[in-house]
Amino acid sequence: MKVTKEHKIDAGEKDSEGYYDYFYEYDIYTFTENGKKLTARKYIDDETAHFLRIENEGEERILTKEDLETSFISEAIEHLRNEGIEEVEYLANSGYERI
DSSP states (O other): OEEEEEEEEEEOOBOTTSOBSOEEEEEEEEEEETTEEEEEEEETTOSEEEEEEEEETTEEEOOOTTGGGSHHHHHHHHHHHHTTOOEEEEEETTEEEEO
16 A cells, blocks of 8 residues: 655635634545555644545545445554554545544
8 A cells, every 4th residue: 555645734815913814734645555545634733534535446435334344444544543643534424424
C-alpha cells in the first residue's frame, strides 16, 4: 500500500482586524493499492480522522460496511493509528460513523 499525506489550509478573506472569515487546517491522507484509492482527512485541532471516499478503477463512492471488513481498510486504519490517531470514522449516508 502506498500512503501520501498532504497538509492543507483553506482560509477565507481577512477582515480589517486581520482575522479570517473561516480557517481550516488539515491533513489529507491518500491510500492506494491495486487500482483502489482511499481518502481520509484529519483536522489539526481534532484527534479523529475521517474516511471520506473510496475510488475503485476510477469510480468514486462513499464507504460501505462491507468495505470496512477488507484488509485495505484495516491497513489504512493501522497506518492512522501508528501516527497517533486513535479515533477513526467514515462518511456514511447518515453522516459520520465510528469504526
